Amino acid sequence: MQAREESLRRHFAQRPCKVCHHRQTPETLLVLVRRPRAWVVMAVCAHCQHRGIFLVSLPSPKRQHFTDTSPAVSTRDVVEMRSFLDTFDGDFLSLFGAGPHGRLAAD
Numbered sequence: 203m204q205a206r207e208e209s210l211r212r213h214f215a216q217r218p219c220k221v222c223h224h225r226q227t228p229e230t231l232l233v234l235v236r237r238p239r240a241w242v243v244m245a246v247c248a249h250c251q252h253r254g255i256f257l258v259s260l261p262s263p264k265r266q267h268f269t270d271t272s273p274a275v276s277t278r279d280v281v282e283m284r285s286f287l288d289t290f291d292g293d294f295l296s297l298f299g300a301g302p303h304g305r306l307a308a309d
């Protein structure tokens with residue numbers, strides 16, 4: 203799981219911010235929702251603080267059973283994320299707590 207997240211961070215680090223065109227840094231990517239076949243991530247530009255939310259589809263795991271018909275992201279997930287984003291002020295430090303050096307702790 204961590205290798206997948208690192209790969210995703212490297213992918214987003216190759217993309218420039220669509221507002222100020224500065225290159226993103228891997229540390230500015232936050233995984234908001236993890237499901238087996240899709241993640242919801244937020245990329246925050248370190249230069250202009252623009253926030254973009256992305257739904258990332260993941261390849262099906264090789265061991266996936268054919269009886270699994272649950273959607274990657276449910277309606278409930280979308281409703282919960284919408285509710286969260288309606289009230290979220292962008293303050294990640296108070297949301298997750300600062301690490302020992304004032305930076306967000308990696309999971």
Ligand SMILES: [Zn+2]
Binds near residue numbers: 219220222247250
């Ligand atoms: Zn930017």
